[in-house]
Amino acid sequence: MNDERNWKIPEVAVSVDVAILTVRSGALHILLVWRAIEPFAGMRALPGGFLSSVEEDIDVSARRELAEETGLDADRFHLEQLRTYGAPRRDPRMRVVTVCYLALVPNLPDPVAGGDASAASWVPVAEVLEGRLPLAFDHHGIVLDAVERARSKIEYTTLATAFCDEEFTVAELREVYEIVWGEIIDPRNFHRKVTGAKDFLVPTGRKTTRNGGRPAELYRRGTATLLHPAFLRGHQA
Template sequence: MQEFFVTVDLVVLTIREGRLEVLVVERKYPPFEGSWALPGGYVGPEEDLRDAAYRELSEETSIGAGVYLEQLGSYGAPWRDPRGRTVTIAWLALVPGMAEPTAGTDASDAAWRSVADFESGALPLAFDHGEILTDGIERARAKLEYSPLAAAFCPPEFTVGQLRAIYEAVWGTELDPRNFHRKVTRSPGFLEPTGRTSNVDGGRPAQLFTRGTLDVLNPPITRAGQL
């Protein structure tokens, strides 16, 4: 019987200085020594998959507390790990305002890096982590279409311009300001006006909003409809 291993890998995304960034570690040991990789590692024989994901995230980056993980998918191509047949369960986290990571255990370094660097091929990822990252980014982009997730990355009170900047960072494209404003302000329960204004966007004062109470945007704010 062929022996195989089970691992967990994590796609942790945040927005920093207007850019979509991903948490990565520099591998300390072979295979792919010195390469960037997603945080992750082996699942213990008596360990739950989610517990293993949180443990690896904490051990390799010192980040973990308060991070909500959702399962992204499973990856089991025979060639994905040169050490032997390995099936990994990938997890996704979308987190606002995270601290700088600190490398630990089998990582030489841990850092937030721009997603654009990996999407362009400027920075390769070890194993099949490029494929996993691509799937995680697409899941995050889709979540902004049908959920109010983007508002979680804004201050408690924010302008439509600040909210649009979140969508642009995650979707990786510029949006039409008027079309976007109309969509989000006419989506029942998405935004709640505060009655106050701010000039944080520059120019004339803009209305301030807080996040509404709905959990699902209906109709969704689709990427194609904003271009």
């Protein structure tokens, strides 16, 4: 047990990072920035940074860093805390504990970099997962955790719709599941499950031919947040 009379509070900095996932061009993408400053200048990294002051709330800091480094408005999409990372030497400057957030977004325009990022872009997640794109700090491991969180959450929640536009077809929603999970899903079985799930989808009464073929019904997300029963990976083909 520490002697409180001789114990000093360790000097620890707090930062936030944001793992932003989207589906575009038929693949799962993550938003990365090029670091403009040391350490790891010129390397790719997740957008983020230090709290602006001891008074700044963690959630506010995440939204601020997101806007400063990418130009994206966090209020437009789903944002949740992923995990806290605090290995002693994860940052070579000093002991830094980071609170990472996960964002799930529909296909958005290319981001605009700012702050201590020289550029920002959407990158296929596969390039990171397969080790073809090295990242600064411990961000490779954070991306692995973010992707697994997204894959698991769309099993038992309705968050797959967060990757969709305001109005979407069942086929477009199925494509989200196939891309995020990396597996083929039986169309008829999927259609039956999602349209039969209580308050998952709400028909708009409109149809679209934007994907070619016969007109397809358009839906919007319903009020449900959990799926009963869950859509489990490996059981939808």
